Amino acid sequence: MSRILEEQHLSTSDLVNAGERGEREEQAEASFKESRPQPDEPAGGPLLPQDFVQELRGRWDRLQTGFVDEPRSAVQQADELVATAMKRLAESFSEQRSSLEAQWGRGDKVSTEDLRVALRKYRTFFQRLVAV
16 A cells, blocks of 8 residues: 555544644655646645545545445544544645745745635635535
8 A cells, every 4th residue: 555545543533632632743844835726626726635535535435335244344444534634634734834934934935825825725624624
């Protein structure tokens, strides 16, 4: 299996507990490379890399198919899959923030366009999160 979806057996409660303990994940890559949104993408571009999304969908299809034979296992795998996606999403936002903060820390001027792209990504996520 690819490096993107290494079996870490995370759960959603692991993410909550890590946040409550104030633990920090390992440092993000030096810079965050934001892809420019394509015309058919939602405002702010994709929230997760396309190859990662494809692997998540493949895992979802397998666990959903396995529900018939092992429903408990399927629910456990679904929780782990959601936790993996949430962790990667949090890392993506953290990488972007770290990159901007590093530029500010060096006294570099951050372009309004870079900030606009960052804000659009936050807005897209927020709107999806609170959608009814």
